[in-house]
Amino acid sequence: MIAPVCERVNDLADEAKRDRLAEVDPDAVAELEAEAEAEEQLLPDLPDVADHEEVRMRLAPNPNGPWHLGNARMPAVIGTYKSMYDGWMLCRFDDTDPETKRPDLDAYDGIIDAIDYLGFEPDEVVRASDRVETYYEHARDLIDAGGAYACTCSQEQFSELKADAEPCPHRGQDADETHAEFDRMVAGEYESGEMVLRVRTDIEQKNPALRDWVAFRMVDTPHPREAAAEYRCWPMLDFQSAIDDHLFDITHIIRGIDLQDSAKRQGFLYDYFGWEYPEVTHWGRIEVDEYDVPLSTSSIKERIAEGELDGWDDPRAPTLASLERRGVRGGAVVAAMTELGVSTSSADLSMSAIYSANRERVDEGTDRAFLVRDGERLPVDGGPDAGHPPVHPEHEDRGRRDVPLDDAVLLEPGDVPAEGDRVWLKGWGPVRNEDGRLVHTDEGIEVVREEGVDVVHWVDADENVPVTMRTMDGDVSGRAEPGVGDYGVDDLLQFERVGFVRLDDVVGDELTTYFTHA
RNA sequence: GCUCUGGUAGUGUAGUCCGGCCAAUCAUAUUGCCCUCUCGAGGCAAUGACCAGGGUUCAAAUCCCUGCCGGAGCACCA
Numbered sequence: 001m002i003a004p005v006c007e008r009v010n011d012l013a014d015e016a017k018r019d020r021l022a023e024v025d026p027d028a029v030a031e032l033e034a035e036a037e038a039e040e041q042l043l044p045d046l047p048d049v050a051d052h053e054e055v056r057m058r059l060a061p062n063p064n065g066p067w068h069l070g071n072a073r074m075p076a077v078i079g080t081y082k083s084m085y086d087g088w089m090l091c092r093f094d095d096t097d098p099e100t101k102r103p104d105l106d107a108y109d110g111i112i113d114a115i116d117y118l119g120f121e122p123d124e125v126v127r128a129s130d131r132v133e134t135y136y137e138h139a140r141d142l143i144d145a146g147g148a149y150a151c152t153c154s155q156e157q158f159s160e161l162k163a164d165a166e167p168c169p170h171r172g173q174d175a176d177e178t179h180a181e182f183d184r185m186v187a188g189e190y191e192s193g194e195m196v197l198r199v200r201t202d203i204e205q206k207n208p209a210l211r212d213w214v215a216f217r218m219v220d221t222p223h224p225r226e227a228a229a230e231y232r233c234w235p236m237l238d239f240q241s242a243i244d245d246h247l248f249d250i251t252h253i254i255r256g257i258d259l260q261d262s263a264k265r266q267g268f269l270y271d272y273f274g275w276e277y278p279e280v281t282h283w284g285r286i287e288v289d290e291y292d293v294p295l296s297t298s299s300i301k302e303r304i305a306e307g308e309l310d311g312w313d314d315p316r317a318p319t320l321a322s323l324e325r326r327g328v329r330g331g332a333v334v335a336a337m338t339e340l341g342v343s344t345s346s347a348d349l350s351m352s353a354i355y356s357a358n359r360e361r362v363d364e365g366t367d368r369a370f371l372v373r374d375g376e377r378l379p380v381d382g383g384p385d386a387g388h389p390p391v392h393p394e395h396e397d398r399g400r401r402d403v404p405l406d407d408a409v410l411l412e413p414g415d416v417p418a419e420g421d422r423v424w425l426k427g428w429g430p431v432r433n434e435d436g437r438l439v440h441t442d443e444g445i446e447v448v449r450e451e452g453v454d455v456v457h458w459v460d461a462d463e464n465v466p467v468t469m470r471t472m473d474g475d476v477s478g479r480a481e482p483g484v485g486d487y488g489v490d491d492l493l494q495f496e497r498v499g500f501v502r503l504d505d506v507v508g509d510e511l512t513t514y515f516t517h518a
Numbered sequence: 519g520c521u522c523u524g525g526u527a528g529u530g531u532a533g534u535c536c537g538g539c540c541a542a543u544c545a546u547a548u549u550g551c552c553c554u555c556u557c558g559a560g561g562c563a564a565u566g567a568c569c570a571g572g573g574u575u576c577a578a579a580u581c582c583c584u585g586c587c588g589g590a591g592c593a594c595c596a
Binding site: 042060061062064094095096097099100101151154155158159162163192193194195196205206207208209210211213214216217218219234236237241256257258259260261262264282284285289336339340341343344345346347348349350352353355356357359360363364366368370389390393394424425426427428429445448449453455456457494495496497498499500518 | 519520521522523524525528529530531532545546547554555556557558559560588589590591592593594595596
């Protein structure tokens with residue numbers, strides 16, 4: 001009585017089960033989801049969450065180019081925390097260096113798109129270059145509090161003094177004088193390198209990195225954004241970020257280990273202002289295997305300029321644009337990133353972690369098809385005029401494909417049976433190689449089950465679709481079954497015994513696909 | 519040189535704060551088997567780690583010391 005029902009339920013896909021269950025018992029679904037969520041808590045708890053009404057975090061990208069894989073860690077981790085704590089997330093473009101790390105005007109939107117690809121959405125987006133006046137105001141407050149002085153020392157001079165824990169000649173400057181100098185900086189009366197505003201920390205601080213750091217400097221190059229093009233006096237990251245983190249009520253800062261000393265540096269500012277510093281967590285550097293190109297915006301830029309890569313979405317580029325084009329789901333990247341946790345030691349991310357996470361997401365919904373690479377043409381005698389492999393092996397209900405077979409097939413060289421040997425053309429039937437012809441043998445599937453006949457994919461030698469598959473190791477060409485013509489750009493397919501691909505382009509009857517992974 | 523910071527299987531991670539239930543978790547990877555008309559998915563199994571040496575302790579991955587090896591900062595970059 002019950003067994004047949006169980007069987008039917010087991011045949012349903014997970015989604016279908018869930019939908020059906022939702023009709024029968026909505027509470028049970030909520031419970032299931034809660035369980036799933038609890039299991040998915042991959043990240044350790046943030047410190048002192050209970051002390052804050054709301055967890056407020058920020059992404060602070062520098063928009064100096066499209067994102068690579070390493071950049072994904074920030075939104076992956078912070079976005080995941082946002083959903084864990086139902087928190088708030090700012091995206092603040094730290095674009096206060098018009099010269100050395102010059103912003104790329106396309107990168108602002110590009111980064112927002114990348115965040116969206118990863119499945120997150122900032123609650124608010126701001127650009128530091130729109131907020132320069134705010135930084136000036138706080139600089140003036142800092143001067144009033146005795147926390148800053150204007151300094152004309154060269155980098156080398158100051159560096160030497162700092163190394164010896166000696167104050168520079170300007171350190172004793174009074175607030176009025178500093179105000180006057182700072183006004184001149186803001187008015188653009190100095191050129192690059194002539195004057196900086198330093199924070200008066202503690203010149204005898206045992207950590208040299210914390211001694212009287214630069215808060216503002218002069219930059220001659222105009223900012224690429226028109227709205228900010230007139231500014232010449234720019235805040236350094238430590239100043240700008242410190243002010244903004246407070247003004248946006250950021251409770252938790254999560255950032256790279258390279259900014260380890262920032263909290264201590266900025267602590268001097270917070271002390272002058274009487275503010276409380278947010279909780280800070282750091283993660284270490286990550287490296288990704290399987291790529292010859294380092295995770296660095298500038299080196300990717302170079303390879304593109306030199307023509308070694310076709311662009312930011314070249315399959316060989318370790319960029320998010322490349323993964324997206326290859327059909328990797330953003331969620332798979334996030335899963336792999338959160339799995340890395342927030343350890344401060346450096347880590348190697350293996351692409352297999354991303355692929356595995358992606359396979360989990362994609363296998364269920366992806367239709368199957370045949371692609372024969374470097375096909376070898378073999379005449380076929382006898383047998384039916386078409387094969388009918390399933391659209392998806394676990395879902396008979398999705399139907400069967402119609403793969404024609406007239407009088408010859410293409411097989412991959414490694415699949416061609418030796419003279420006298422048999423092979424099973426998947427979804428069609430068994431053949432034996434007799435003098436270079438494949439002769440239908442009219443045997444049942446038991447030859448596969450019991451006699452170890454290999455099952456191979458195939459395609460009609462004449463009725464097929466030319467396919468170019470772009471992979472990390474270069475382009476591969478092949479021929480696919482005619483049915484692939486029914487799919488459109490952005491669809492995913494699994495070429496059986498080859499791997500997953502994303503359809504990228506259709507020109508006439510020619511298909512370009514990007515290889516995702518096996 | 520000065521100052522931070524870290525070191526658990528190939529990779530990542532749990533455990534380390536509050537020593538025992540850790541001959542160490544989970545995932546991925548690799549290999550083998552099962553299942554399957556895919557080399558996908560699923561199932562089962564195997565492989566494989568506490569950086570080293572001392573100390574404290576009845577007991578140490580966990581606490582202490584030393585050493586070794588990493589990573590980061592000491593920018594008028596972010």
